[in-house]
Amino acid sequence: MTDLLSREELAVDVTEAAVRLLGCTAVADTPEGAVAVRLVEVEAYRGRDDPASHSYRGRTPRNAVMFGPAGHLYVYFVYGMHFCANVTALDDGDAGAVLLRAGEVVSDLGVARVRRPTARRDDDLARGPARLASLLGLGREHNGVDVTDPASPVRLLAGPPVDPALVRTGPRVGVAAAHELPWRFWLDGSTAVSPYRPGRGAAVTRSGREK
DNA sequence: TCCATGATGGTCT
């Protein structure tokens, strides 16, 4: 049994929290059974100085969790049909979060396939933030959940430590603002990393897939 | 394997 991540480990700046989350395992209890996913791709969003962050224009009912303590889920609804899940970072009053973009299913593969029957390959099960959230069964009701609480329906397990040489960074996916910030982090070699897509209005670097 | 496209609703200007 691996240890849960602590709130203190996440109460740091968003880029540090992002790297720290790589290789960690998200576990969720779903109606079909428990699903565990090893995180291989994340993105950092921060405060009022990051125009791409939901917290950029200040606190609203929607983004309130980002301003709260670290180690909590910030789940939001996007494009009229999908949910995306973040883990909050930084301390109370300082808005920050790390978007969980992709992961590899550790267990249970059978449960995962039942939950996401449309996945063409196993690597697609949690490839992309909305797919990952869908696989873990995350929705509005999970907004604000403490992922460092053993009693929580969604938890974050630490490590094992990843080889720092495998950590890659690049521009965030699908964001127009601040596309020059290399605040996307992923583990090199994973086939579950989502394809890069420039945000609307960002400089279009055709076929911009990283290797 | 790649790419274009439609679906769909909350949030903030």
Added chain:
DNA sequence: GACCATCATGGAA
């Protein structure tokens, strides 16, 4: 009323 931290699908290559 525009803009989204997107995905499944189907047809082309």
